[in-house]
Every structure is written in structure tokens, then in C-alpha cells.
Amino acid sequence: MTQHPPVSVSDAAAEQAMAWFVRLRAETATPAEHDEFQRWYRADPAHRRAYAQTAAFWGDAEFGRALAAAELTAPPSPRLRVRRAVPALAAAACLTLLLAGYRPTLDCWRADYCTGVGEIKSFRLGDGSEVTLNSASAISVDLNDGLRRIELRQGEAFFDVQPEPQRPFQVSGRYSTVRVLGTRFAVREDSADASVSVVSGQVAVARPEAEPALLQAGDSITVAARRSGDIRHSPAAGGTAWLKGYAAFENAPLSEVVAELGRYRRGTLLIRGAPLRDLKISGRFDIRDTDKALESLQQTLPIRVTRLTPWLVLIGKNAQG
CATH class of the missing domain: 3.55.50.30 (Phage tail protein beta-alpha-beta fold)
Structure with a gap:
């Protein structure tokens, strides 16, 4: 593979290059648009470098997969008008440029508490317990008379639970259910499994049709759909x-x-x-x-x-x- 020396390409030039690359791939691109592109291309060496990088990266398999994923996950935008003749990956590139900076999540829309990408925020629940949500995380809360239920819809959360012996505290996700009375622990949901890390107290981590695992302070465990990993002990609490x-x-x-x-x-x-x-x-x-x-x-x-x-x-x- 040919290696290129490091070059500096501004964000503005890179975005313009991507926009031109997408536009020119459309079968309906007009001669006037091609002429306008040539003027832009010749106007600045940074434009030529940015366009060369865009064209080179377009042929990279990983780049293509990422753009295809963006096309599947990004919501529609009234600002986005893509001609049907533009290939699927080109449309995905437009979606990446216009939507990546402010893409909301469905889980956030239907959650009681959520955070954006890069945001870490703490919330006080009605029972006095505190939850801290990691980046791009969301939970739903149901505090009734017999059981305090939390659904981790996505991401990761740390819980500092107020003890109530008559009303256990339960955190459920796709792969695991964590049940406690009063303790401090974190739960993380990934695409293929969930992980639980305990800072203090004791928790029971269960998955459907399996005996729960009991975790003490410093313990952590990973739970998948069909099996649970071994309990790991790390007093440093790297999971938090x-x-x-x-x-x-x-x-x-x-x-x-x-x-x-x-x-x-x-x-x-x-x-x-x-x-x-x-x-x-x-x-x-x-x-x-x-x-x-x-x-x-x-x-x-x-x-x-x-x-x-x-x-x-x-x-x-x-x-x-």
C-alpha cells in the first residue's frame, strides 16, 4: 500500500471535498457543476489535497462499512436532499456530514433520563438514590410501592442506591438483571453483552433461567445472552x-x-x-x-x-x- 506523507487538511476543505465527491458521483451532475468543481479544485492546494484524501479513503473497505452503517442508523432530515441516482454510500456520506453532529437516539426520546455523546451527568431519583449516566446513555425509572425498577436502555450508568429493605432496587437490561437493597455499582450495556462492577455493598446479577451470581465490593462480571463469565476481582474498580x-x-x-x-x-x-x-x-x-x-x-x-x-x-x- 502506498503511504502518503502527513498533510494538514482543514475541516472546511475536507467537508467541501466530501460534498463535491458525492455531488459528482450523481448521474444528474450538470456540466455547470463540473465546471464549478474545477474552479474550486484549482483555487487552493488544500482543496486538491482534501479531494485526493476523500477519493483515496472512499476505496477503503472500513470507510465504506462505516458510511453504510451511517445510512442505516441516521434519521431523516429536512435539510438533506439526495438525488436517487446517487449511490447508497454517497448518500451515507451526506448523512455522515449533516447528521453526525446532532443525531438524537430513539432510546433518549422514550427515556426518563439520558445523556448526549460525550456528556456525563448525575440525577437524583425520587427515592433519594443517585444515578450518573455515562456518554450516550439512557434509563427509564419506575418507583412503585414494592419494587424500584430501572431499565438501562443503552449505555452505562453508576448507581448510588439508598437502602430500603422493603423496596428492593432492580436494574434491568437486555442481558442481565441486577437486584440490590443499598449499594454502589455500575452497569454497562454493549451490543453483545452487559457488564456489572461493584464499588461497595453486594448485588445479585441474574440472566434468564440461570442462578444469580453474587458480587461483592471490587467484583465485576460480564453477562451475555447465553452465558455469564467468571466473577473478576479488582479492588482498583477499573470499571468505574x-x-x-x-x-x-x-x-x-x-x-x-x-x-x-x-x-x-x-x-x-x-x-x-x-x-x-x-x-x-x-x-x-x-x-x-x-x-x-x-x-x-x-x-x-x-x-x-x-x-x-x-x-x-x-x-x-x-x-x-
Whole structure:
């Protein structure tokens, strides 16, 4: 694969290049539009660099998959007018540019409490318990006389539960149900499983048709649809590091680190090339400033971070690495 030297492309030039790339792929593009593009292309070397990067990245398989996913998940917008003749991935590119910065979630619309991407916020419930929601998270709350029910619709939440012996506190998700009287713990819902980490007290973690696992302070467990993992004990409570504003990793692959950082920023982070995904990393990264975290990775690993737009970042091999 040909390696290109690092270049600086502004966000404005990158967005214009993407818009031109999409427009010119339409069968209905007019000669006047082609002439206008040529004037834009020749006007500034930054325009030519931005367009070359856009065209190069378009052929990347990971880039295509990300744009296809954006097309499937982004809601319609009255500001978006895409001609039917534009290929599916081109339409997805438009969606990425126009919607990634403010995309709401269906779970947020039907939840009682929710947070946006990159937002961490605490809420006081009616029983005096406190819940802190991580980035892009949502819960529904039902506090009745016999049972305090919380549904974790998406994301991750930390609970500081007020003890009420006559009214247990229950947190349910797709894969697990956590039941307590009074304790401090976190629950995270991912696409394939859920994880529970206990800071203090004791919780029972159950999944359908299985005996519950009892977790003490410092314990954590991962629960999937068909099985539960072993209980892990880590007094450092790494599962709640996000409450202090950082993510911690020990000998983790770059793919895992990038996926975690991606939870705290809008848009998409893509790694080009399978070998880069397996690079091992240990350390702590500030989730409140993911650009700084990406810069730290670039300084310590043989990678180059390229910001194609504010919402699309490519991570590839450093030409000198």
C-alpha cells in the first residue's frame, strides 16, 4: 500500500471535498457543476489535497462499512436532499456530514433520563438514590410501592442506591438483571453483552433461567445472552474509571482503545489495516478530550491520525513507522 506523507487538511476543505465527491458521483451532475468543481479544485492546494484524501479513503473497505452503517442508523432530515441516482454510500456520506453532529437516539426520546455523546451527568431519583449516566446513555425509572425498577436502555450508568429493605432496587437490561437493597455499582450495556462492577455493598446479577451470581465490593462480571463469565476481582474498580474522567487499559489492543474513545465523541474513528488493530497499549486516557487522547496515541505508536471531517477520523500506519 502506498503511504502518503502527513498533510494538514482543514475541516472546511475536507467537508467541501466530501460534498463535491458525492455531488459528482450523481448521474444528474450538470456540466455547470463540473465546471464549478474545477474552479474550486484549482483555487487552493488544500482543496486538491482534501479531494485526493476523500477519493483515496472512499476505496477503503472500513470507510465504506462505516458510511453504510451511517445510512442505516441516521434519521431523516429536512435539510438533506439526495438525488436517487446517487449511490447508497454517497448518500451515507451526506448523512455522515449533516447528521453526525446532532443525531438524537430513539432510546433518549422514550427515556426518563439520558445523556448526549460525550456528556456525563448525575440525577437524583425520587427515592433519594443517585444515578450518573455515562456518554450516550439512557434509563427509564419506575418507583412503585414494592419494587424500584430501572431499565438501562443503552449505555452505562453508576448507581448510588439508598437502602430500603422493603423496596428492593432492580436494574434491568437486555442481558442481565441486577437486584440490590443499598449499594454502589455500575452497569454497562454493549451490543453483545452487559457488564456489572461493584464499588461497595453486594448485588445479585441474574440472566434468564440461570442462578444469580453474587458480587461483592471490587467484583465485576460480564453477562451475555447465553452465558455469564467468571466473577473478576479488582479492588482498583477499573470499571468505574469513567466517573473520574479517564479510561484505563492494560495491554489492550488498539482496536479496543479506539472503540472506547469513540464512545465519547461524535462521528466515527476508523483503523486502516488489520495489523494496527492488534498493537498493545497500556495507560490512562482523558475521555473529556478525545483529540488529546488520539494525539497521545499518535506520539507513542507508529500510527498517523487523519481528520477527514470533524466527524470522520482515520487511523493509519505512519509513513516513518
